[in-house]
Amino acid sequence: MSGISIDAKRAEQFYSGEEFTAMMERAKSAKEKLLGRMGEGNDFLGWLDLPVDYDKEEFAAIKEAASKIRKDSDVLVVIGIGGSYLGARAAIEFLRHSFYNNDSIAKNKYKAPQIYFVGNHISGTYLTELMDLLEGKDWSINVISKSGTTTECAIAFRIFREALEKKYGKEGAADRIYATTDRKKGALKTLSDAQGYKTFVVPDDVGGRFSVLTAVGLLPIAASGADIDALMEGARIAREDAFNKSAEECGPLCYAALRNIFMEKGKSVEILANYEPSMHYISEWWKQLYGESEGKGGKGIFPASVDLTTDLHSMGQFIQDGTRLMFETVIAIDKPRAEVIIPSDDADLDGLNYLAGKTMDYVNKNAMEGTILAHTEGGVPNILIHMPDTSEKSLGELFYFFEFACGVSGYMLGVNPFNQPGVEKYKANMFKLLGKPGC
Amino acid sequence: MSGISIDAKRAEQFYSGEEFTAMMERAKSAKEKLLGRMGEGNDFLGWLDLPVDYDKEEFAAIKEAASKIRKDSDVLVVIGIGGSYLGARAAIEFLRHSFYNNDSIAKNKYKAPQIYFVGNHISGTYLTELMDLLEGKDWSINVISKSGTTTECAIAFRIFREALEKKYGKEGAADRIYATTDRKKGALKTLSDAQGYKTFVVPDDVGGRFSVLTAVGLLPIAASGADIDALMEGARIAREDAFNKSAEECGPLCYAALRNIFMEKGKSVEILANYEPSMHYISEWWKQLYGESEGKGGKGIFPASVDLTTDLHSMGQFIQDGTRLMFETVIAIDKPRAEVIIPSDDADLDGLNYLAGKTMDYVNKNAMEGTILAHTEGGVPNILIHMPDTSEKSLGELFYFFEFACGVSGYMLGVNPFNQPGVEKYKANMFKLLGKPGC
Numbered sequence: 001m002s003g004i005s006i007d008a009k010r011a012e013q014f015y016s017g018e019e020f021t022a023m024m025e026r027a028k029s030a031k032e033k034l035l036g037r038m039g040e041g042n043d044f045l046g047w048l049d050l051p052v053d054y055d056k057e058e059f060a061a062i063k064e065a066a067s068k069i070r071k072d073s074d075v076l077v078v079i080g081i082g083g084s085y086l087g088a089r090a091a092i093e094f095l096r097h098s099f100y101n102n103d104s105i106a107k108n109k110y111k112a113p114q115i116y117f118v119g120n121h122i123s124g125t126y127l128t129e130l131m132d133l134l135e136g137k138d139w140s141i142n143v144i145s146k147s148g149t150t151t152e153c154a155i156a157f158r159i160f161r162e163a164l165e166k167k168y169g170k171e172g173a174a175d176r177i178y179a180t181t182d183r184k185k186g187a188l189k190t191l192s193d194a195q196g197y198k199t200f201v202v203p204d205d206v207g208g209r210f211s212v213l214t215a216v217g218l219l220p221i222a223a224s225g226a227d228i229d230a231l232m233e234g235a236r237i238a239r240e241d242a243f244n245k246s247a248e249e250c251g252p253l254c255y256a257a258l259r260n261i262f263m264e265k266g267k268s269v270e271i272l273a274n275y276e277p278s279m280h281y282i283s284e285w286w287k288q289l290y291g292e293s294e295g296k297g298g299k300g301i302f303p304a305s306v307d308l309t310t311d312l313h314s315m316g317q318f319i320q321d322g323t324r325l326m327f328e329t330v331i332a333i334d335k336p337r338a339e340v341i342i343p344s345d346d347a348d349l350d351g352l353n354y355l356a357g358k359t360m361d362y363v364n365k366n367a368m369e370g371t372i373l374a375h376t377e378g379g380v381p382n383i384l385i386h387m388p389d390t391s392e393k394s395l396g397e398l399f400y401f402f403e404f405a406c407g408v409s410g411y412m413l414g415v416n417p418f419n420q421p422g423v424e425k426y427k428a429n430m431f432k433l434l435g436k437p438g439c
Numbered sequence: 440m441s442g443i444s445i446d447a448k449r450a451e452q453f454y455s456g457e458e459f460t461a462m463m464e465r466a467k468s469a470k471e472k473l474l475g476r477m478g479e480g481n482d483f484l485g486w487l488d489l490p491v492d493y494d495k496e497e498f499a500a501i502k503e504a505a506s507k508i509r510k511d512s513d514v515l516v517v518i519g520i521g522g523s524y525l526g527a528r529a530a531i532e533f534l535r536h537s538f539y540n541n542d543s544i545a546k547n548k549y550k551a552p553q554i555y556f557v558g559n560h561i562s563g564t565y566l567t568e569l570m571d572l573l574e575g576k577d578w579s580i581n582v583i584s585k586s587g588t589t590t591e592c593a594i595a596f597r598i599f600r601e602a603l604e605k606k607y608g609k610e611g612a613a614d615r616i617y618a619t620t621d622r623k624k625g626a627l628k629t630l631s632d633a634q635g636y637k638t639f640v641v642p643d644d645v646g647g648r649f650s651v652l653t654a655v656g657l658l659p660i661a662a663s664g665a666d667i668d669a670l671m672e673g674a675r676i677a678r679e680d681a682f683n684k685s686a687e688e689c690g691p692l693c694y695a696a697l698r699n700i701f702m703e704k705g706k707s708v709e710i711l712a713n714y715e716p717s718m719h720y721i722s723e724w725w726k727q728l729y730g731e732s733e734g735k736g737g738k739g740i741f742p743a744s745v746d747l748t749t750d751l752h753s754m755g756q757f758i759q760d761g762t763r764l765m766f767e768t769v770i771a772i773d774k775p776r777a778e779v780i781i782p783s784d785d786a787d788l789d790g791l792n793y794l795a796g797k798t799m800d801y802v803n804k805n806a807m808e809g810t811i812l813a814h815t816e817g818g819v820p821n822i823l824i825h826m827p828d829t830s831e832k833s834l835g836e837l838f839y840f841f842e843f844a845c846g847v848s849g850y851m852l853g854v855n856p857f858n859q860p861g862v863e864k865y866k867a868n869m870f871k872l873l874g875k876p877g878c
Contacts, residue, residue, distance in 0.1 A: 082752025098568040102541055102553075105571070114541075120749045122806055124779035124799035125829075126716050129537040132544070151806075152748055154789040155781055155799060162782055187788040194786075208752075268764055269708065269741055277565050288753030295754075295761025302708055302757065302764060304743050309591055310559045312865055313521025313647075314727030315734075318741065320861030322734025325707055325741060340563035342594055343601055347633075349626040350593040354875055360563035360594060363873065367561055367590075370868030378864070390564075422759030425817070426751055429809030434802065436793055 002241040003388035004397045006251040008258060010372050010382035011327075015261050023257040023412075028247050030256070030411035034404075035243065039411050041418030046205030047403055050213045051235035051396070058201060059228075062215055065178055065198055066222035070112050073176070074137040077130070078220045079119035079156045080144035083208020084180070086288055087399070088220035089117055090281040091212065094395055095226045098278060110225035113140070119156030127159060139164070140176040142223070144216055146202045148181060148188025151430070157188075170195075180215045207418050209288045210403055213396070227392045234396025242404040251385075252405035255329075258383050260412050262327040263301050267381070269326040271319065272305045275368050276333055278390070280307055286402055293410045293417035300413065309367050316371075320378045327381040331398075332368060335389040336361050441680040442827035443836045445690040447697060449811050449821035450766075454700050462696040462851075467686050469695070469850035473843075474682065478850050480857030485644030486842055489652045490674035490835070497640060498667075501654055504617055504637055505661035509551050512615070513576040516569070516599055517659045518558035519583035520591045522647020523619070525727055526838070527659035528556055529720040530651065533834055534665045537717060549664035552579070558595030566598060578603070579615040581662070583655055585641045587620060587627025590869070596627075609634075619654045646857050648727045649842055652835070666831045673835025681843040690824075691844035694768075697822050699851050701766040702740050706820070708765035710758065711744045714807050715772055717829070719746055725841055732849045732856035739852065748806050755810075759817045766820040770837075771807060774828040775800050 012020075033039040034048070069076055078088060092115055097105050101114045118130055141160055145153045164173040180200040181188040192199045200215035211217060213235055222228045242252050259270060270290070272283045283305035294300035304326075306315050319326065342363070344356035355363060372382050385401075387394050410417025431439035451459075472478040473487070508515055517527060531554055536544050540553045557569055580599055584592045603612040619639040620627040631638045639654030650656060652674055661667045681691050698709060709729070711722045722744035733739035743765075745754050758765065781802070783795035794802060811821050824840075826833050849856025870878035 081749065085749075086753060097571070098565045099572050102572060120752070121714070121716055121746070122748055122799055122803035123715050123717075123775070124803070125775050125777040126537050127779050127799065128777035132536070133538050133541060149789050149791075151791075151802070154791050155794070155802065158782055158784060158789065158791060159779065187790065191786070191788045268762055275560070276562050277560055278562075284753065291754050291757040291761070295757025295759075297760065298763055300757055300761040302743070302762060303754075304741070307560070309561055309865075310520065310524075311726075313559070313862065314525060314723065315730050315742075316865065317859045317861040318730040318734025318739055320734075320864050321736065322730070322739035322861075323707055323741060324737055336562070336564050338564040338567035340566050340598060343597055345597060347630070349630045350588050350597065351626065351875075352588075352590075352593050352597060355594070355873065360561055360566065363590070363594065363869075364561035364563070366872040367865065367869045370870075370872050371865040373868045374864035378861070420756045422756040422761075422817070423752065425759050425813035426748075426755065426806065426810040429812045430802075430806045431809075433805040433809050434794065436790075 002238045002251070002397050002401070003394055004238065004251055004401050005386045006254050007384040007386060008254065010376045010384065011258055013376070014265070014381040019261055020257065023261050024247055024253065026260070026412050027253045027257040027408055030408045031253060033411050034407045040416035044205055044207045044210070044418035046203050047210035047213070050206070051232055051239045051400065054213075054232070055201070058215060059218070062200060062218050062222055063228070065219060069140050069223045070225065072138060073113040073140040074107065075134060075139040076113040076115045076142060076220065076223050077139060077160055078115060078117050078142045078144065079153050079160065080117070080216070081120040081150060081152045082288060083211050084144035084153070084216050085117055085120045086281065086285040087212025087217040090285040091217060091221045091226065091231070091395060092224045093281045094278050094390065095221070095392060096224050100224070106224070112225040113223060115220060115224055118160070119143070119153040122152055122155065127156065131163065134163070140178065142178045142180065142219055143188065144180040144202070145188050146182050147186045148191065151427070178219060180219060209292055212285070212399055230392035231396040234393035235400040238397040238400035238404070242400065252401050253408060255383065255385070255405045256409035256412060259301060259327070259409060262381055267301070267325060267327045269302045269304055271326050271328045272303065273308050273328055273330045275308050275364050276336065277307055277310070279331065282331070282398070289402055289406050292420045292423070293406050294413055294415060296415050296422060299415055308371065312371060319375055319380060324379050327383070328375055329383040329385065330368065330372065331385045331387055333387050333390060337390045441677045441690070441836050441840070442833055443677065443690055443840050444825045445693050446823040446825060447693065449815045449823065450697055452815070453704070453820040458700055459696065462700050463686055463692065465699070465851050466692045466696040466847055469847045470692060472850050473846045479855035483644055483646045483649070483857035485642050486649035486652070489645070490671055490678045490839065493652075493671070494640070497654060498657070501639060501657050501661055502667070504658060508579050508662045509664065511577060512552040512579040513546065514573060514578040515552040515554045515581060515659065515662050516578060517554060517556050517581045517583065518592050518595045518599065519556070519655070520559040520589060521727060522650050523583035523592070523655050524556055524559045525720065525724040526651025526656040529724040530656060530660045530665065530670070530834060531663045532720045533717050533829065534660075534831060535663050539663070545663070551664040552662060554659060554663055557599070558582070558592040561591055561594065566595065570602065573602070579617065581617045581619065581658055582627065583619040583641070584627050585621050586625045587630065590866070617658060619658060648731055651724070651838055669831035670835040673832035674839040677836040677839035677843070681839065691840050692847060694822065694824070694844045695848035695851060698740060698766070698848060701820055706740070706764060706766045708741045708743055710765050710767045711742065712747050712767055712769045714747050714803050715775065716746055716749070718770065721770070721837070728841055728845050731859050731862070732845050733852055733854060735854050735861060738854055747810065751810060758814055758819060763818050766822070767814055768822040768824065769807065769811065770824045770826055772826050772829060776829045
């Protein structure tokens with residue numbers, strides 16, 4: 001049974017029992033549509049069964065490649081954007097040390113390479129400065145692009161490939177380039193086959209934002225030394241629950257219903273909140289998942305996020321007392337990775353001795369409770385999602401929980417949650433301005 | 440004359456000339472109220488004159504302390520939250536190398552300490568892991584808190600002070616602790632005087648979110664080796680413009696007017712966008728500035744931010760085609776810090792040869808143009824703010840530009856832009872739950 005659970009008791013005051021029942025009926029229908037593969041975008045439902053139906057041979061090859069990278073590289077440069085970036089980054093920042101990339105922590109603590117992401121923007125400054133960092137180090141590349149022609153990634157890959165070939169020669173570099181791309185076709189697949197790069201597959205039926213449990217996410221995550229078997233196992237458990245539990249006991253269904261209730265009551269912004277800095281990129285991943293799935297046809301809830309208690313001292317005032325346009329979803333980690341006892345101090349000038357001997361997490365949890373109370377009193381409905389710990393298994397559950405809820409929620413909203421037509425518009429304009437042949 | 444300029448040509452299609460004229464009249468009145476110190480919160484207007492009227496003696500002492508820290512410390516731990524955190528972090532991340540804290544870049548390139556921020560949340564995990572990083576290093580603390588009793592900072596300061604005293608002894612530690620706090624009173628001032636810590640002043644008439652150009656921001660910024668004279672000079676120039684230019688030529692006034700026009704047309708979310716990853720924390724600083732200043736009494740524009748082109752592949756779909764509730768403000772850096780020429784490739788499988796020989800920034804700027812066009816076509820009004828370069832001077836201008844516009848905009852909205860009553864609510868609840876004596 002999944003350890004992820006949902007607590008709606010600070011949401012209930014904002015709707016009636018009848019409203020909830022009616023919305024749960026819609027959620028149930030949406031789930032049937034999803035599982036029956038009867039909705040729009042049903043050729044992109046490969047993610048639904050990934051945790052039980054994945055390519056075991058490729059999975060083994062991912063672990064083997066990760067193991068080689070961990071042996072022969074001080075740094076892994078991961079080139080990808082959007083869904084080919086956020087899932088891996090979210091997982092690594094959540095599962096590893098807060099300063100993973102600093103001062104040999106990756107190497108000493110995890111026997112793993114430092115991992116840097118590039119190709120997710122067009123900043124020459126960042127690229128130049130990442131090159132500085134590679135000076136004198138052994139490094140490898142994981143380039144992730146279905147087509148191999150996404151501008152941001154293609155530019156970065158040209159430049160880092162050139163640098164790698166300069167350092168190791170063409171053959172040496174080929175041994176250090178891992179391409180996650182289309183199974184059969186496209187620029188990157190063609191290049192990889194010609195040069196002899198090891199390749200991994202971006203499945204045809206899994207969209208970018210649902211791809212964290214494919215090679216797209218798994219190779220960088222495994223390179224960091226994290227346990228991808230446990231990650232998949234967590235997702236499997238969450239899938240089991242999502243498929244089989246009764247509607248009332250099914251967390252993702254409940255989450256989908258609640259957010260649609262609030263949206264229909266005029267809450268146009270959802271704020272995802274955490275109380276651990278390591279969760280920052282989980283929120284970024286979630287923003288793509290929901291923003292890109294639902295934000296179409298003039299519809300959707302605007303996804304925003306805060307890191308707390310940090311942002312209580314920046315966005316807190318607005319959430320408490322500004323325009324009443326949002327509801328809040330909090331992810332609580334029941335058991336944090338490390339604990340600190342607050343020391344006593346004879347002088348007690350700061351007045352903290354009433355907390356001496358308590359753990360920081362005890363204070364953190366009370367800050368969370370106090371904040372939820374304050375925000376709901378301020379008219380901001382609250383959905384609380386419990387996550388048992390910071391393990392790979394729990395993260396796998398969380399990923400699947402949100403993916404499943406997203407599919408359901410998108411169908412409830414009446415959109416195709418699996419396309420992203422709007423993303424092409426800036427590209428078309430850009431190509432025209434750049435004078436790309438044929439545009 | 441300030442190098443910061445505002446370009447409204449992609450906003451104009453969304454309002455009439457009459458609407459703009461009328462709103463500019465309101466902006467002018469708000470400016471008079473601000474400069475005449477006739478509005479609510481007028482005891483917190485110290486920031487208005489900071490760039491010309493600051494304590495020169497303290498400024499020299501800040502540079503001296505920074506110079507000492509740079510000589511005797513591998514790491515500076517900065518303890519602060521909200522306004523005592525975001526300004527310094529925004530400046531350091533913008534002005535320094537993208538990987539400032541990694542692999543001795545701070546030391547080799549800037550002869551400066553690595554700088555880590557803590558005390559801005561209650562995560563025992565982060566705190567424990569930051570301690571890991573300090574192992575074997577020489578370090579100092581800059582603790583920033585007007586009262587010294589803010590829970591997040593006080594906990595962190597207890598723990599890091601204890602560790603510093605364990606390493607260097609009580610006296611040795613006292614020589615490495617710099618307290619930025621109230622001039623006369625409060626827990627931290629009392630402790631500092633008793634222990635002999637060097638102290639700097641959080642002025643009484645400057646609120647946290649307007650404090651980046653006081654010791655609050657300046658000491659950490661100077662410790663990173665950045666030029667705080669140039670930062671102040673930039674702010675001075677922006678102040679000159681803001682005070683003296685005619686309304687039509689005054690950027691901050693125009694910005695304040697535009698955002699109020701869009702708000703009154705039902706745009707309840709403002710998205711601040713950048714095209715350089717180094718600007719991420721400038722957006723976070725801006726979110727506090729506007730969110731905390733305007734988000735009260737059920738009013739205000741919800742401040743959000745995106746890093747582009749990264750987030751075009753996550754939030755781009757929503758901005759293009761989701762619920763029409765936002766306008767976008769883009770900050771463009773005319774001249775980036777570093778440049779990269781896109782190389783040619785014989786095979787040209789990725790089809791990028793049409794860009795060979797061009798700089799990445801050329802592509803980045805066209806991506807920006809194409810995106811602005813796409814978003815305005817999608818019904819998202821665009822305000823473009825030009826910043827000449829990534830220098831300290833330009834950043835000083837930008838800080839002052841946004842602060843001035845914020846004061847004006849808040850008065851236009853009819854709120855007191857200089858208080859933050861809502862921030863107390865979570866604290867009161869938390870103290871009660873924690874059983875704090877007297878609560």
